[in-house]
Amino acid sequence: MTHAVLPRTLWFTRCPVPTATGIAADRQWLTEEFAPDGITVRSLQDAAPDADRAAHFTHALPGLFREGGNVPALWARSRGERTRLIGLTWIEERQTVLVGPGSGIRGVEALRGLRLAVPAHDIAVDFWRAMALRGFEGALTGAGLAPDDATLVDVPAAEHQGQWAAELAALRRGDVDAVYVKGALAVEAARRAGAEVAVELDELPDRRFRINNGTPRPITVHQQLLDDHPDLVDRFLAVLLRAADWAAGQPGEVARILGAETGAGTEGVAGAYRPGTHLTLHPDLSPQRLALLAEQEARLRAHGFLPEPVDVMDWADPEPLRRATALAHRHPSASALPAP
Numbered sequence: 001m002t003h004a005v006l007p008r009t010l011w012f013t014r015c016p017v018p019t020a021t022g023i024a025a026d027r028q029w030l031t032e033e034f035a036p037d038g039i040t041v042r043s044l045q046d047a048a049p050d051a052d053r054a055a056h057f058t059h060a061l062p063g064l065f066r067e068g069g070n071v072p073a074l075w076a077r078s079r080g081e082r083t084r085l086i087g088l089t090w091i092e093e094r095q096t097v098l099v100g101p102g103s104g105i106r107g108v109e110a111l112r113g114l115r116l117a118v119p120a121h122d123i124a125v126d127f128w129r130a131m132a133l134r135g136f137e138g139a140l141t142g143a144g145l146a147p148d149d150a151t152l153v154d155v156p157a158a159e160h161q162g163q164w165a166a167e168l169a170a171l172r173r174g175d176v177d178a179v180y181v182k183g184a185l186a187v188e189a190a191r192r193a194g195a196e197v198a199v200e201l202d203e204l205p206d207r208r209f210r211i212n213n214g215t216p217r218p219i220t221v222h223q224q225l226l227d228d229h230p231d232l233v234d235r236f237l238a239v240l241l242r243a244a245d246w247a248a249g250q251p252g253e254v255a256r257i258l259g260a261e262t263g264a265g266t267e268g269v270a271g272a273y274r275p276g277t278h279l280t281l282h283p284d285l286s287p288q289r290l291a292l293l294a295e296q297e298a299r300l301r302a303h304g305f306l307p308e309p310v311d312v313m314d315w316a317d318p319e320p321l322r323r324a325t326a327l328a329h330r331h332p333s334a335s336a337l338p339a340p
Helices: 022-028 029-037 072-077 127-142 165-173 184-193 224-230 230-248 249-261 265-271 288-304 319-330 332-336
Strands: 009-014 040-043 064-067 083-089 095-099 115-120 151-156 178-182 196-200 217-222
Touching: 009 022, 009 029, 009 095, 009 151, 009 230, 022 029, 022 064, 022 184, 022 230, 022 249, 029 040, 029 064, 029 230, 064 083, 064 230, 064 332, 072 083, 072 217, 072 288, 083 230, 083 288, 083 319, 095 127, 095 165, 095 184, 115 127, 115 165, 127 288, 151 165, 165 184, 178 184, 184 249, 184 265, 196 224, 217 230, 224 230, 230 319
Parallel strands: 009 040, 009 064, 115 151, 115 178
Antiparallel strands: 064 217, 083 217, 095 178, 095 196
């Protein structure tokens, strides 16, 4: 048992997507879990302006738990940050390829020869660009095509505000033929732009064609916290497991929380997340999910997003989740919750 001084603050960060972390934060369960220890639990997103917001991407904050996209998580590890992978989820988030109104472009095969929008953001790790590249790559591969069967067009995003704003503007101007989007805000953005769906990646039979920034989505923690206070890591994960259990019986509440997390309206949430999303929030480190993440790592490295290789199997530490599962099952509320 470690005798290191308890931290005064634990931090968490998550992306604006379905996460057990978001559910637990909404229910105030993280605050309640650690208050008896005199530990404050704070959200990086809601913190004061002097907080290290960049830690959402760099994970340079030792007391931080992160449940978010795999592109920044892999990038941080690739740069040498001492993080560990302690869980993975797979949550379908409606990935689509949009085309202009009246274009008549439908189906993956129709992408052959088209100009595909690839955004360029001036940020440390351009996960938006990575998402577009991987989205188009998955769609084309699903039809037996290769990326060079279409033309990738760089779309500078610096002058545009909002997700996919630059790409959709390029589509309206006729500079590109197709745009990759995903999630709840994409549903609303597509409606505002009058764009039409050419490809529904969620309908492709092999989930490998949908590997992207959020599929699978990692939960990571800093090695220093895991070394100094493994019990805190176990307890944090146990709260997430209880939140996922609770969510499995509360589809209406999950939809409400998703609206708050994503900033999207009811239509956007309903359009992006299929019925049953509330059942899919449990993390694991199954060989299948680890293999999917390893495939993502290889493709991101091939596209130049990772400075050094990341050995996904070596990165993963299954012990905290194993211990957390036992803790969650011993919690008084466990008998009243559905099994995962």
